[in-house]
Amino acid sequence: MKHTLYPWDRGFTLRSWREEDSHAMADLHRRSIFASGEDHYTKEQQESWAHGLTANGYTECAKDGEVYIVAVDETDTPIAFCGYKNSEICGLYVDPAHQGRDIGRRLLFRAFINISQIKPDKITLSASAPAKTFYEKYGYKSVGERTYKTRGGIGINVYDMETDQIKYSDQLGPHNGRELSLMLAGQKRVAFFDELNPVEAFEPHISEGKICCHNFPEISQDLYDLIKIRESQLMSFDTAALYYLPGEEARMLELKAALLELTQRNTRERFFQLHRRVGKLLDYPDEAINYYIERRRQRLEEKHG
Structure with missing residues (x-):
């Protein structure tokens, strides 16, 4: 299936998740985990983090309320995705072959504008060590570091992050977020x-x-x-x-x-x-x-x- 892309898409477009995306999502999710090398996590930690990634896992999370936004190329092949639930960003992964193309920023902002419709005080997330600077670039601040037990049972250090308190105006754009x-x-x-x-x-x-x-x-x-x-x-x-x-x-x-x-x-x-x-x-x-x-x-x- 081919997409008609506009100039402002810059070679990819965002759409909502379909269950048939899940196999490609598991593959790119796995590749993105190993993309940073061993600068932050050992090979053993990375393998434990990637352990047990299956297409069915995304389906089960979607049933539990997680919403996925998928970035696809002109052939409708998933190349990145972001998941959120309520006011939390649950994960954002970009295929290493497509990093550096503004995909992560656009997914993060799309999730933000969707979450804003429930008018949260803040938006939260947990960032891996390689992703921490990416989120800091867009205004997320670390409020604590902890050990996260991965699917394979080995712990990795992650950072709990959040935005500043979101301000809503009754004068300028009074309907924004509502x-x-x-x-x-x-x-x-x-x-x-x-x-x-x-x-x-x-x-x-x-x-x-x-x-x-x-x-x-x-x-x-x-x-x-x-x-x-x-x-x-x-x-x-x-x-x-x-x-x-x-x-x-x-x-x-x-x-x-x-x-x-x-x-x-x-x-x-x-x-x-x-x-x-x-x-x-x-x-x-x-x-x-x-x-x-x-x-x-x-x-x-x-x-x-």
């Missing part, structure tokens, strides 16, 4: 996500017909072009999407049109009119819209006068 719960409660009719898209959190409700989804690659192309101009090193990111309640397709399409117009050249007056309309269509309260517009106005005045 889009799903608000939509299920009927208090929000449309939600928009650009480079970070909580696909896994929304998928069960889409399959039940409670929420609809419209992928929005046009805005992703604009974002990609902007990053390509400004950044020396391009990052990969998810395709933008609009989620909407059944019966709200007209509202979703109006929001899509406003967002597309915002990517074009506008007078300053029209620019703020569009932002106000976007806020209204997203069901933001007036005080939050006014706060956001005032902040944008101040920034524009500081930049251009």
Whole structure:
């Protein structure tokens, strides 16, 4: 099976787990354990860590509530995966042949935006010694070191890590992290996500017909072009999407049109009119819209006068 990849995918895409992925996941999981050599763990420790990895293990964890996000190449072959449960990152593994391609960061951020939908105070994880610096790079801090008994019975040192306390604003982006719960409660009719898209959190409700989804690659192309101009090193990111309640397709399409117009050249007056309309269509309260517009106005005045 071939995937159509966008430029911002950078040669891979993320999708939700399927049971048939499990054999490939076990293989890449095993290879990633041995990839760091013996800088952190002995050969015996690595073999104990990799002991007992089977395809069925991922199926059993999924039944127990772990959610997997899988990175696949254009042939739909898994090349990395990340698992999370509630507010914990349970594991992240990248095939050694595909490391250094921004896959780990994108998986970690995708897990973060999904977990954020339950509004946790913090996100936690346990990192192996080789992975510790990777997580530190993205804001996770070690809160303790301990010995973890691997599947083969031999202990390895691991680090319990967590984010700082996550702050949620009632003024700027007041629905951030609450889009799903608000939509299920009927208090929000449309939600928009650009480079970070909580696909896994929304998928069960889409399959039940409670929420609809419209992928929005046009805005992703604009974002990609902007990053390509400004950044020396391009990052990969998810395709933008609009989620909407059944019966709200007209509202979703109006929001899509406003967002597309915002990517074009506008007078300053029209620019703020569009932002106000976007806020209204997203069901933001007036005080939050006014706060956001005032902040944008101040920034524009500081930049251009």
